[in-house]
Amino acid sequence: MEAVRNAHLVLPDQVVSGSLAFSDGVIASVDGGASTVGEDFEGDFLLPGLIELHTDHLETHYNPRANLRWNADAAVMAHDAQMAGSGVTTVFDALRVGMDYDAHLGRDDMEVLAQAVEAGARAGRLRADHFIHLRCEVSADDCLEGFDALAHHPLIRMASLMDHAPGQRQFAKIESYRAYYVEKLRMSEEVFRLYCERRVAESERNSAKNRVAIAERAVAKGIVLASHDDATAAHVREAEGQGVRVAEFPTTREAAHLSREAGMAVLMGAPNLVRGSSHSGNVSARELAGVNELDILSSDYVPYSILQSVFLLPEVVVGVSLAESVRMATSNPARAVGLEDRGALAGGLRADFVRVGVQGGLPVVRGVWREGRRVA
Template sequence: MEKTLTNARIVLGDEVITGSVHVKDGAIVGLDTAPSSVTQAEDMEGDFLIPGLVELHTDHLENHYMPRPKVQWNPIAAVCAHDAQVSTSGITTVFDALRVGLDEDADVTGHDMRRLADAIEAGVARGRLRADHFIHLRCEVSAANCMEMFQLFDGDPRVRLASLMDHSPGQRQFASLDAYAVYYKGKMRMTDAEFTAFCEKRLKESATYSDKNRKAVAEVARERGIVLASHDDATRDHVEEAVDLGIRVAEFPTTVEAARASKEQGLAVLMGAPNVVRGGSHSGNVSARDLAERGLLDILSSDYIPFSMIQSAFFLGEVVEEVSLPQAVAMVTRNPAAAAGLDDRGEIALGKRADLVRVRVEEHIPIVRCVWREGRRVA
């Protein structure tokens, strides 16, 4: 299959050119800085052409599986709905985040997570899905059942990323107990006394399980070639611990200190795209824009809003002088692909996969007009 896309503003690694992209058998085989003479070339009408987005951390699949408390949807339908939403947001490669390690505030079980993983696998095998799907295991290391649930994914080749998290109060994401109280008292409708007991229980579980589970997950990840990410690092000590465990990606560092230490140690710093769009963290932690201004931001993830990823890529350059459009686009394409070890995608270059997105910007919002995965139009 061959196709030519012409009259496009093509976002390359370090510049934007006007020209044409030639695709054959799912790969990019030619780049020209002139209109194409190919009769059947598709006119992009001056729209941007960027690489397909690579999403490392989205919690959105669970929202489709459990759209309301105690309401579970068919897992195949949930995966298809999630896939449609991410692909029409320009995401051609997605790491679906599934929880490993649960507590009493969870409305799902480990077997629910396994059912979703099986639905992803079936969707891939039967050609139901538009995007390329992998699995990211979000390992809550303070949970007693973390390793039990982790073993449910033993030998699953779709698992390519695992993050190590500890959401106990007074540290990392919830260094502020006020923020922790707002989140959990609101979510679980606890009284002050119930909240105090809840915090004490969480802290005891963290002291009992976190260190042991971090080391156990990291050891399995090294054996299986799974990329490891830390989560909500706040201090240099957290980063040093991450390096010792073999971490390659620093997800959502909560302070400038942790982000800078991560960069110094060669970790890729990942922040949430909603943080960029909103101008700050919903938990009151460091702003992604602040990290971008300091040169401490490598990757953006949609986290909980799939469209925020492409929105932030076109928005970041408008609000942060130090970041160009090619640099911002790299944060949602080339950089996450490299961090995940996917060197066949993430940029418009000869020999790379023809994962492409046609974008028109209207009123500062990127409108996704077409999406191709390996040269085949999927949205």
């Protein structure tokens, strides 16, 4: 039996000073009050290990420069170390399905990365527990073919349905789309116009049929479905009818509210919350938290942001406690994807936890344990 003591334990409904004991990878007990047994945490916070459902960061380690492929096993390890170092003990690595104009990677690369994640986990090289999340660009011509090529993979637990064509969803305002893509891809206005026409045509040709086909396949395989960038009541009704359980990054307050009413968990990006606004001009995560319509936080494209947002949220939104914000990064995502063995500091659950100090207003990871073994 091992133990830690003198910690501020962030429990599901409160923060208490006390100790935690664990054995064989499982939490044995959580106790309030003073103790003389175990490692002294010196009053630091003890959180459940964070659970990340949608990070796009793995691809950037594998493809750090245009036309460059890093060793896939090494890329997975670099990504894993960054996630664990940010307090994440369970991570869903997002791999794209459906290649669009600006994709530097292809379907073969996604298969290589999926195999590298599995190999790293099997060999015990990885600090966090890894699953795979398929980001399905349903407007792409090869989306369904790409999904079928990867759907057999044993680590796939989640798939999201997305369409980034201009004029709807994330980029309902063409000005935001222009600012994003003209700057990112350095397009001229004429090239941008032709690009938009192509993306809209692809969406009209593929999106509806691919949504239906992938939703049917995912439900049959037990893969948790997520919608992506829903903006309207029609989008939410479509997602509900297709068996979606998680509403990722709804772009309007209406879509978030209706998704919640339909029984979906609402997921928003932690970078949105930290910045105070969406980079695309869509609804603010802080606004949704203020009306109790935010369930899950995801680091998205900044791994550290999920931990940062957990401590920032109670400061910037009245009525949100630290225990509540921690649930958004632990027990809520665990429930959304059916991981009942983790997500809280409670007896019988996995001994996944994070020691966090606060310095200069920022949370600092001082130790990470996965199934009772220190990994960072």
